[in-house]
Amino acid sequence: MRSKSNPQHTGGGKNVTIKEVAQRAGVSISTVSRVLNRSKPVSDGLKKRILQAVEETGYMPNAVARSMIQKKTGVIGVIIPEIFNPYFSGLVQGIEHVAKEHQSYIMLAVSEKKPRRESELLRIFQARQMDGVILAAARVERSLKEALDRLSVPYVVIGQRLAEKAAPCVYLNNRRAAFEVTSHLLDCGYQNLGIISGPLWDLASGRERLEGFQEALKKRGQPLRAEWVVERQGFHLQDGYEGMKSILQAPQRPDAVFCACDRMAAGALQYLKESGIPVPKGMALAGFDDEELASIVNPRLTTIRHSPFEMGFKAATLLVNQLEDPSIAGGDITIPHQLVVRESTSLDS
Amino acid sequence: MRSKSNPQHTGGGKNVTIKEVAQRAGVSISTVSRVLNRSKPVSDGLKKRILQAVEETGYMPNAVARSMIQKKTGVIGVIIPEIFNPYFSGLVQGIEHVAKEHQSYIMLAVSEKKPRRESELLRIFQARQMDGVILAAARVERSLKEALDRLSVPYVVIGQRLAEKAAPCVYLNNRRAAFEVTSHLLDCGYQNLGIISGPLWDLASGRERLEGFQEALKKRGQPLRAEWVVERQGFHLQDGYEGMKSILQAPQRPDAVFCACDRMAAGALQYLKESGIPVPKGMALAGFDDEELASIVNPRLTTIRHSPFEMGFKAATLLVNQLEDPSIAGGDITIPHQLVVRESTSLDS
DNA sequence: CTGTTAGCGCATTCAG
């Protein structure tokens, strides 16, 4: 119940402090602090008066002042390369879920894949006294690793395995998954495989997926034909479209193409449709990520399913555990993935 | 250049404070503060020594302590109903863009569309001394409005027009847009229209879009047939699918259906395909939002294009301006939208 | 130009 006669309650007034509450209740500020934090027993009489004063003034403890004393802010810093991408949205969702359970909040920053900005953000988050930091980067190289070493705040890296350091990280075995999807294509009887790769600068979704593809071919003794390998500078629909166009310009045509992500596969599919090449009869297609889009296109895409949400969730859990018990600096976690076979590679559809 | 002999530089050490820097440089802490903030001139000699001490210790000012004094945190609180949805990702992207220009950061919280949680978050963000708050809510009713009134922090609301209060808000004219897309269907010669609506509890994407649809019919003197109006409890693919199934169970079939969003339209399209009903010849379909998906499905969807990024951008700009000059408490901004006609409604495709 | 002083708002000793 709010008292109508109280001006503080109308928004915009200057913030009321613990001091005013104390005065109004006729007690000292420490007593107010004690009832609010339940840190020490306080007599019922005072407690009641204080609670009422709090109610009347609409007092809320200043979280900044509190953070300063307790040396923790209850905030987790999150750095992602971009937000407009279901993969990263999923990560954030997973992190947010854990943060909420932990009564923490997240500070979100976008790096635009710029290593410099990532290092800078790491520093800024440290200066801002984040309790922990989660970094999702497309590529973690030398200078970024150094920046991580310099960090005096617990952190977890997503999407990359940091070999040398036993840094806690959560990642997906992209190489293995690409290997599996490629093997599947070979198992289906497709002999001549092409790939539309993402930028190799991106270690996880670019380079590793290409390598997995190459390894599968090598293991089966299939040749790798350079004109069927195209590296695009992005992971967008358009990249898939252009990539397929480029592949079709080769003198011969592969009978199956692995695309580094579903979005690219969808673009490739569009080009194939326009070219009158049926999928999978004329050419099979496989993607990666199992985005919603993968089951919307026609034919639906064979792809690799994995859970960005789970990655975010696991990463945040790792971090939170570390916060509660710094001794368990936690190790790597590999998120499972799964081959999902759909019509884009099944010859009998 | 970093000195190798300096232990502080290896991560994990306790944070160095301004005091240590001052001692090391043989000056007072205020002088250190002055060079770091360029707030007052300092002689070159001291400046150099201080900068060196900073370098050697790896000192970074504690942003929390600074916030406490300056009474601003450089953080904008952002509340969205969900993150895994391109619309909200776009918003966040736009906000992040402005925040970055403004050297600010964003604290992101997900409300799961729960008004109670939204009010709570508003309070928490105030307690955390956010410089401003941006609220994107599916529905802003009474109690939420009150919570906003009580807020002593500048805020901007996205997606809703707050009639009574002249609260700053950025929104899309959903009713008008739905009116236009419906009119387009009528213009194409479709006479019997149905709609798959989202939850009406959601004012912007649910109720307003339905109302726009109804108004268009009314204006043209077309009857509204109850069995062709289905309200779903979500905006997902599956809702579109089920919605279309439900519509097709009516004794007669509409010849065009407007779906509250592209995703639902895609679901409806799937059901139509399975039922062997060609689009648009057997039935026309229109969506809303112009998501990427709208131009991936076959046939591509006629829809309403608008820019979530712009909404976020404008909202954040409104807020930032307000922060810099509190007198301009800013008014409403309506984001433009545009009808995009594609094959799903064009009879001659 | 520079050092000393006084808080910001609060949790936490330390004495009653």
Next chain:
DNA sequence: CTGAATGCGCTAACAG
């Protein structure tokens, strides 16, 4: 059980 005093790390007057 309660109040007075201390200080978190830093900036902003205030004096030199």
